[in-house]
Amino acid sequence: MKLIAEGAEAKIYLKGNKILKERICKKYREKELDVFLRKTRTKKEAKLLSDVKRIHVKVPRLFEVKNFSIEMEYIYGEKLKNFLNKNNYKKFSKKIGEYVLKMHLSNIIHGDLTTSNIIVKDGEIYFIDFGLGVETKSLEQKASDLLTLYQNFKSVHPEFNCWRYFLLGYKRKETEPVLHVFKKMLKRRRYI
Numbered sequence: 001m002k003l004i005a006e007g008a009e010a011k012i013y014l015k016g017n018k019i020l021k022e023r024i025c026k027k028y029r030e031k032e033l034d035v036f037l038r039k040t041r042t043k044k045e046a047k048l049l050s051d052v053k054r055i056h057v058k059v060p061r062l063f064e065v066k067n068f069s070i071e072m073e074y075i076y077g078e079k080l081k082n083f084l085n086k087n088n089y090k091k092f093s094k095k096i097g098e099y100v101l102k103m104h105l106s107n108i109i110h111g112d113l114t115t116s117n118i119i120v121k122d123g124e125i126y127f128i129d130f131g132l133g134v135e136t137k138s139l140e141q142k143a144s145d146l147l148t149l150y151q152n153f154k155s156v157h158p159e160f161n162c163w164r165y166f167l168l169g170y171k172r173k174e175t176e177p178v179l180h181v182f183k184k185m186l187k188r189r190r191y192i
Contacts, residue, residue, distance in 0.1 A: 001013045001014070001015045001020065002014045002015075007131075009023055009024065009041070009131055010022055010023045010024060010131065011024055014074060015071070017073070017074050017076075018063060018071055018072065018073065018074055019060065019071070019072050019073070019074045020069055020070075020071050021045075021069060021070045021071075021072070021131075022068060022069040023038040023041060023042055023068045023069065025038070035067075038067070038068045039067050039068065041131065042065065042066075042067065042068055042069065042070060043065065044133070044134075045070060045130050045131050045133065046062060046065040046070050047135075048108060048130040048133045048134075048135070049062055049070075049072070049130055050062065051106065051108055051135070052103060052108060052127065052130070055102050055103070055106050055108075056102070057099045057102055057103060057127060058099075058124055058125065058126040058127065059126060059127050059128070059130075060072040060073040060074070060075055060126065060128060061073040075119045075121050075126045075128065076121060077119040077120050077121030077122075077126065078119065078120050078121075079115065079116050079118070079119060079120075080092060080096075080115040080116075080118040080119065080120055080125065081114070081115040081116045081118075081156055083120045084115065084157055084160065084162070086159075086160065089157065089160040089162055089165070090165045091165075092120070092125065093153075093160075093162040093163075093164075093165035093166045093168075093169070094165045094166065094168045094169040095125055095169060096118065096125065096149075096166055096169065097165070097166040097167060097168060097169020097170035097171075098169035098170070099125070099127065099169075100113065100145070100146075100149070100166075100169075100170055101169060101170045101172065101175060104142045104145070104170075104175065104178060105174060105175075107135055107136055107137050108133065108134075108135055109133055109134045109135075109136060109138075109141045109142060109144075109145050110127065110130060110132075110133050110145055111130065111131070111132030111133040111134060111145070112129060112131070112132045112133075112148065113145050113146075113148045113149040113152070114148065114149065114152040114156075115152055115153075115156060115157065116152075117129045139177050139178055139181045140181055140185075142178045142181075143178050143179075143181035143182040143184075143185050144185065146170075146178065146179075146182045147182060147185050147186065149166070150163055150182075150186070153166070
């Protein structure tokens with residue numbers, strides 16, 4: 001087993017052709033609270049992965065969920081962050097829009113929607129890391145998901161107009177209220 005990433009909430013190990021995501025103990029938290037938070041966040045993430053798979057958005061396949069860990073499929077691919085180029089950004093941006101549309105219409109929020117959390121394998125995109133994800137009907141949380149992606153596109157891929165093509169996949173009559181809230185959030189951000 002090899003440690004391949006470590007974040008604030010979890011350590012990610014490569015275990016053969018599987019990923020083991022293990023939520024780490026926070027010593028500064030009261031023990032009972034820490035156990036409760038790690039358990040509930042682990043279960044929530046596993047549920048979101050299952051729910052997203054059910055709506056035909058590609059995510060890693062789950063193998064086992066324990067109290068503080070999730071064992072899942074390792075997607076042998078490349079982060080979209082490193083894969084986007086002038087020849088493919090339109091296609092992939094639109095596809096992201098179509099998938100995020102499916103998630104939002106199913107009231108699933110990714111929570112950390114960036115091109116670092118999307119893997120490209122054999123021309124297909126897979127969403128990973130739903131650790132900050134939630135199930136909600138909240139327009140604000142859906143708009144916040146969009147704001148995270150918008151800012152990621154602008155800062156990491158400024159040479160491409162990814163947002164324009166994302167909207168081709170995402171924008172529908174049903175998403176107009178979300179986009180309205182997103183525009184308000186964007187205006188507020190510009191003045192901060």
